[in-house]
Amino acid sequence: MRSGLLLLGVLALVFCAPAAAQAQPAVPQEATQQADGFADIASGNYGRIAAGATGLAASGDPQAATVLHALTTRHLFAAHDGHGLYIRENNTVTDARTGAVVAAVPEGLRPIRLNNHVREAVDAALALLDLHAPDRATRLRAADAIYDIHASITLPALDRALTHEPDAGVRQALVQARAAVLLTAPTPPPSDQALAAIHALTERSGLPARAILAGFHGATPDVQHAATEAIATIDLRLRLWSILQYLFYGISLGSVLLLAAMGLAITFGVMGVINMAHGELVMIGAYVTYLAQQATGSSSLGLALAVPLAFLVSGGIGILIERGLIRFLYGRPLETLLATWGLSLVLQQAVRSLFGPTNLSVTTPAWMSGSIAVGGLVITLNRLVIIVFAALVMLALTLVLKRTPLGLQMRAVTQNRRMASLMGIRTPRVDALTFGLGSGVAGLAGVAISQIDNVSPNLGQGYIIDSFMVVVFGGVGNLWGTLAGAATLGIANKILEPVAGAVLGKIVVLILLIAFIQRKPRGMFPLRGRGVES
Amino acid sequence: MIAVRPAALLTVAAAVLLALLNLLPAASALHVPDFAVGLAGKYLSFALLGIAVDLVWGFAGILTLGHAAFFALGGYAMGMYLMREIGTRGVYGNANLPDFMVFLSWNKLPWYWHGFDHFGFALLMALAVPGALAALFGWLAFRSRVSGVYLSIMTQALTYALLLAFFRNDMGFGGNNGLTDFKDVLGFDLHSSVTRAVMLVLTALMVAGSLMLTRAILSGRFGSLLTAVRDAESRTRFLGYRPDHIKLVIWVLSALIAGLGGALYVIQVGIINPGEFAPANSIEAVIWVAVGGRGTLSGAVLGAILVNLGKTLFTGLLPELWLYALGALFILTTLFLPRGIMGLPWNRLTGLARGLRSGAKADVAP
Numbered sequence: 001m002r003s004g005l006l007l008l009g010v011l012a013l014v015f016c017a018p019a020a021a022q023a024q025p026a027v028p029q030e031a032t033q034q035a036d037g038f039a040d041i042a043s044g045n046y047g048r049i050a051a052g053a054t055g056l057a058a059s060g061d062p063q064a065a066t067v068l069h070a071l072t073t074r075h076l077f078a079a080h081d082g083h084g085l086y087i088r089e090n091n092t093v094t095d096a097r098t099g100a101v102v103a104a105v106p107e108g109l110r111p112i113r114l115n116n117h118v119r120e121a122v123d124a125a126l127a128l129l130d131l132h133a134p135d136r137a138t139r140l141r142a143a144d145a146i147y148d149i150h151a152s153i154t155l156p157a158l159d160r161a162l163t164h165e166p167d168a169g170v171r172q173a174l175v176q177a178r179a180a181v182l183l184t185a186p187t188p189p190p191s192d193q194a195l196a197a198i199h200a201l202t203e204r205s206g207l208p209a210r211a212i213l214a215g216f217h218g219a220t221p222d223v224q225h226a227a228t229e230a231i232a233t234i235d236l237r238l239r240l241w242s243i244l245q246y247l248f249y250g251i252s253l254g255s256v257l258l259l260a261a262m263g264l265a266i267t268f269g270v271m272g273v274i275n276m277a278h279g280e281l282v283m284i285g286a287y288v289t290y291l292a293q294q295a296t297g298s299s300s301l302g303l304a305l306a307v308p309l310a311f312l313v314s315g316g317i318g319i320l321i322e323r324g325l326i327r328f329l330y331g332r333p334l335e336t337l338l339a340t341w342g343l344s345l346v347l348q349q350a351v352r353s354l355f356g357p358t359n360l361s362v363t364t365p366a367w368m369s370g371s372i373a374v375g376g377l378v379i380t381l382n383r384l385v386i387i388v389f390a391a392l393v394m395l396a397l398t399l400v401l402k403r404t405p406l407g408l409q410m411r412a413v414t415q416n417r418r419m420a421s422l423m424g425i426r427t428p429r430v431d432a433l434t435f436g437l438g439s440g441v442a443g444l445a446g447v448a449i450s451q452i453d454n455v456s457p458n459l460g461q462g463y464i465i466d467s468f469m470v471v472v473f474g475g476v477g478n479l480w481g482t483l484a485g486a487a488t489l490g491i492a493n494k495i496l497e498p499v500a501g502a503v504l505g506k507i508v509v510l511i512l513l514i515a516f517i518q519r520k521p522r523g524m525f526p527l528r529g530r531g532v533e534s
Numbered sequence: 535m536i537a538v539r540p541a542a543l544l545t546v547a548a549a550v551l552l553a554l555l556n557l558l559p560a561a562s563a564l565h566v567p568d569f570a571v572g573l574a575g576k577y578l579s580f581a582l583l584g585i586a587v588d589l590v591w592g593f594a595g596i597l598t599l600g601h602a603a604f605f606a607l608g609g610y611a612m613g614m615y616l617m618r619e620i621g622t623r624g625v626y627g628n629a630n631l632p633d634f635m636v637f638l639s640w641n642k643l644p645w646y647w648h649g650f651d652h653f654g655f656a657l658l659m660a661l662a663v664p665g666a667l668a669a670l671f672g673w674l675a676f677r678s679r680v681s682g683v684y685l686s687i688m689t690q691a692l693t694y695a696l697l698l699a700f701f702r703n704d705m706g707f708g709g710n711n712g713l714t715d716f717k718d719v720l721g722f723d724l725h726s727s728v729t730r731a732v733m734l735v736l737t738a739l740m741v742a743g744s745l746m747l748t749r750a751i752l753s754g755r756f757g758s759l760l761t762a763v764r765d766a767e768s769r770t771r772f773l774g775y776r777p778d779h780i781k782l783v784i785w786v787l788s789a790l791i792a793g794l795g796g797a798l799y800v801i802q803v804g805i806i807n808p809g810e811f812a813p814a815n816s817i818e819a820v821i822w823v824a825v826g827g828r829g830t831l832s833g834a835v836l837g838a839i840l841v842n843l844g845k846t847l848f849t850g851l852l853p854e855l856w857l858y859a860l861g862a863l864f865i866l867t868t869l870f871l872p873r874g875i876m877g878l879p880w881n882r883l884t885g886l887a888r889g890l891r892s893g894a895k896a897d898v899a900p
Contacts (some may be wrong), residue, residue, distance in 0.1 A: 274683055328869055333683055334597040335868045338824060341817050342864020349857035465694050465813065468687045503698050510695035514671070514688055521680040 037061070038097055041071065041112060042078040042085045049112065050121035054153040057125035065129050067096050072122055077109040124149045131161040136170060143173035148208065150180035176204045183216045194223045202230040206376065210234045241376030246494045252383040254490025255390035258483060259448050260463045261470035262397060263441035265482040266434060267318075268471055269414050271326070273336040277344040278467065279460025280351075281318060281439045285310035285446020286455045287351060290360045300365040303447070310443035318439020322432045344460070352457040359454040368451065386448045393444055398479055400437070410434050469513055475523025484524055489513075537876075538749045541832030542742035545581075549574065549738030553731035571730050573846060575802035577839045578737040582795030584822045584838035585744050585831060589788040591820065592829035593752060594781055595764035596681075599816050600689030601792055603696050604664035606810035608793030609800040610700075611663055613713035614647060615656030616724075616800065620717050633715065634708045644706045653720055660797035661790050668789030669782070676778035676785070681767075690813045697811035712807025719801055730802065737798045744791050745831050751787070752831075760784060818860070824867045827876025836875060 037059055040052025053071065056064045070076040070087040076096065077086045084106060085096035093102045114122070123145065130142030143161075146154050158178045165171045179197035182189045189197065198216075201209040213231050218224030264278050288310040293302030321343065329336040364382055371380040401407035409430045412420040421427045446459075453459065466489070474485025489509060496505030520526070552574050555566040583605045590596045617632045626636040631643060649655045671692060675685055703709035722729045751757065762770045763777045771777050800806045809815075818841075826837020841863070848856040867874065 268683075272683070274687070325865065325869070332868075332872075334686065335872070337597065337683065337686065338817070338820060339865050339868040342821075342861040342868075345857045345861035345864070349854075349861070353854065465690065469691060472684055472687050503702055507695045507698050510691050510698075514691055514695075515674070517680055517684065517688055518674045518678045521678050521684060 038085050039083060042082055044078065046115050046118050050118045053122045053125040057128040058157045063096060063099055068122055068126050071112060074111055076112045078112055079106045080108040120149055121151060124151045124154050128154055128157045131157065136167050139170045140173055143170055143177050147177035147180050150184050152181055152185045155181050176200045180212055183212050188219045191220050191223050194218060195226055198226045198230050202233050205234050205237045244377050246498060247491065248377065248379060250491030250494035252387060253494055254487040255387040256449060257466055257470050257490050258486035259390045259393060259445035261467040261482050261486055263438035264467050265471050265476065265479065267438035269476045271431060273333040274468065276337055276341040277321065277347060278442055279464035280344045280347040281314045281442035282446040282449060282463060283351065283457065283460040284317065285314050285443030286450035286459055287355065288313050288443065289447045289450040290362050290455055293363060299363040303365055306447045307444065310447045311440040314443025315436040315440030319432050319436040322435035348457045357457060359456045362450040362455050364451055382451050386451065389448055393441060394479065394483060397441065406433060472517065473513060473523055475525035478525045481523060481525035537832050538745050541835055542745040545835060546738045546742050549735050553735050556727055556731050568727050568730060571734050572802060575734040575737050576799065577842045578741050579795045579799035579802065580842055581741050581835040581838040582744060583792050583819050584834035585748065586788040586792035587819045588823045588828065588831060588834035589748060590785055591823060593760050593764065594784050597686045598689045599686045599813060600693035601819055602815040603693035603811055604668060604789040604792035605796040607664045607667065608660040608796030609806040609810060610707060611660035612656055612797035613800045613806040614650040615653055616716040616719060617713050618651045623717055638703060657797060660793050664789040664793035665786050668786045672782045672785040676781045693811050693816055694813055697808055700808035700811060712805060714805040716804055724804065733802050740794060740798060741835060748831055821864050825863060825874055827874030830876040833874050833876035
């Protein structure tokens with residue numbers, strides 16, 4: 001620990017040396033500041049501590065990093081006389097000024113206290129130290145930290161860092177941080193500097209920049225005008241980003257809907273009946289994920305195992321449903337709807353009895369949590385993974401339908417059941433396998449949904465109505481229709497959400513859908529051919 | 535159209551009997567407690583919903599999964615009147631605004647609440663609002679020949695949209711909590727047993743009236759047309775009839791009956807909230823009809839009463855098992871009892887009884 005701090009101090013020293021060499025006249029001033037820095041921190045006055053911390057960081061003193069870190073971790077103590085400054089860590093006391101171990105610990109050491117103002121200044125001071133770090137990422141982070149804090153005392157240090165910063169990206173961040181500092185300074189900068197700063201902040205964009213510009217009062221009308229224009233530009237940019245953000249949310253919701261609806265579309269397409277227990281098959285997929293994670297004790301491995309397992313379990317249950325219930329009701333689609341609804345109640349209650357009515361915690365693997373920022377866009381990784389997963393499932397299903405004998409038979413039965421039967425296709429077997437396939441896909445949807453939603457016995461109910469809408473909207477027997485339906489509904493929901501609110505947005509979508517069905521009673525991509533009933 | 539007139543008479547007679555037994559002194563062995571009268575009133579309100587569902591599903595072949603929406607709208611209309619009747623007796627004692635509006639710090643009654651101080655207007659609205667919604671929805675749907683499963687899903691979307699809408703506080707219908715805490719109707723205390731007994735008999739009369747009215751409509755020329763539309767819609771159209779108009783008439787009539795049921799329901803149950811719009815409620819109403827016997831009006835009444843009686847008993851005694859029972863009811867009815875209880879071979883039974891009786895007569899006669 002101590003050697004690490006020492007190393008940091010040495011590095012700071014090495015790195016600051018050229019700076020000191022370049023800025024010769026500044027040296028004596030820094031020397032005085034250095035003396036002041038320690039004394040200020042020891043004084044116990046919050047204002048002086050804040051100034052002292054910044055002064056210390058700007059001074060390039062080799063002890064600066066050590067002292068400031070000690071200050072934030074509350075290991076820094078002042079002597080009774082208000083001058084001596086010591087670091088006490090693990091019962092070792094060192095002199096803050098020299099770093100030497102002190103044998104005789106002075107009496108009456110009191111810890112240096114922090115308040116929010118001081119803490120901010122110390123953070124800025126630490127960022128100032130990092131401005132000279134050898135690692136580019138550290139320097140960039142430091143510049144961003146100063147941009148966020150934009151304390152006016154950091155200005156000289158920023159200027160100095162700018163004089164020898166080799167990296168263009170970091171330079172830009174420094175310029176923007178400097179602009180933020182300038183525009184929030186108590187005394188407004190001269191117009192030319194102010195205009196440059198406004199320009200820099202416009203480039204930076206984002207809510208903090210907008211806040212800084214909104215709080216800035218230009219000395220001349222020109223400057224004020226530039227600031228107002230900059231705010232307008234930033235607002236426009238923010239709005240564009242937020243539209244992209246909602247688009248992403250929409251695609252994400254669409255991918256979930258697609259997963260939930262694909263299985264429904266397959267079973268509906270072939271059998272002409274909507275399986276009301278479809279949501280429960282999704283729910284079972286989510287519970288399989290939970291069990292797989294419990295059994296393996298690992299969130300990643302459990303999730304990976306859950307994908308084939310959920311497909312098999314839900315698919316198996318689907319085949320059982322078809323063989324045990326639905327085949328007795330062929331030709332009576334509305335009755336099938338009622339029977340499967342009854343089945344959904346039984347499945348829900350069974351899961352409730354087995355696992356309890358409360359939400360189970362399915363963990364998200366580390367590689368799926370968190371988010372990445374692309375410009376002003378925040379992309380959460382689990383949603384991104386689900387979008388990719390939905391695309392893969394869709395691709396796999398398309399391949400099964402177009403490239404396998406089973407797919408060929410399924411399509412034949414969908415288009416003209418009797419003709420297919422006459423051509424020697426065993427339609428009951430195709431029915432069972434189709435139902436199993438659709439149910440298996442529902443299980444896959446459950447695996448995905450377990451990562452973003454509560455896993456409870458009611459999980460299926462939340463998705464079933466939306467899935468119906470997707471299938472009805474997209475048209476039957478056509479996966480591309482389902483894709484188009486899911487994407488349209490997902491995006492429409494999310495675009496309407498900020499305008500009308502989440503609930504009202506959903507109501508509007510439902511009403512639009514009801515109106516749409518009037519125009520196209522068989523969906524966007526209706527099935528054509530002689531097999532379609534009159 | 536089996537046994538509609540006896541069913542209507544039986545309903546009224548049973549309700550009158552229950553009401554009279556309720557008025558007996560509590561010590562009497564035949565006394566019927568108040569809650570039983572309330573339950574019977576609730577079941578009969580549901581019976582009206584059952585008739586409404588049967589009318590469209592049994593006679594027009596439209597499987598509705600959203601009829602509870604019309605029921606709940608009727609309930610809300612009557613609930614608004616009951617809300618206004620509370621007057622200054624609410625928690626906040628505000629004569630101009632219902633409690634929940636005071637709570638939301640509204641200072642003015644929304645325009646659509648005006649007129650609901652009058653019972654007659656509320657009753658009219660309890661019929662007109664569901665009727666108008668049904669007319670609009672039906673006109674759009676039947677005109678463009680949306681049918682089968684698609685239509686079912688659309689009715690479900692309709693009630694789902696209303697469910698979401700009524701959950702919103704801004705709608706001005708009490709949001710999540712709905713309308714409740716009613717005091718009296720037309721000046722009669724809602725909690726007194728006399729009011730409840732009268733309401734039960736009134737509801738029974740409404741059920742009987744609906745049964746007789748629909749029977750009259752269905753047994754005429756219109757009934758035959760409806761059967762034709764149900765069984766061969768295209769052929770009926772080719773013969774020059776307008777199936778969309780025929781369906782629309784029965785659809786709106788059905789919504790009116792459902793709305794009436796909702797209005798009677800809210801008076802007797804004392805609360806209406808957005809949960810009544812839940813799609814599951816509509817589907818449950820369909821199973822009442824399926825159990826009783828699709829296409830038989832008396833079966834709808836029978837099914838509504840039996841299933842709800844079962845629900846009350848089950849949720850009281852074995853709450854865990856109710857969903858299993860309901861689910862099994864759905865599955866077993868569709869698989870093994872496609873024509874419901876009324877579709878059982880009763881004729882053979884009655885025939886057997888008649889045979890026995892005539893046999894006995896034969897014994898006596900000679």
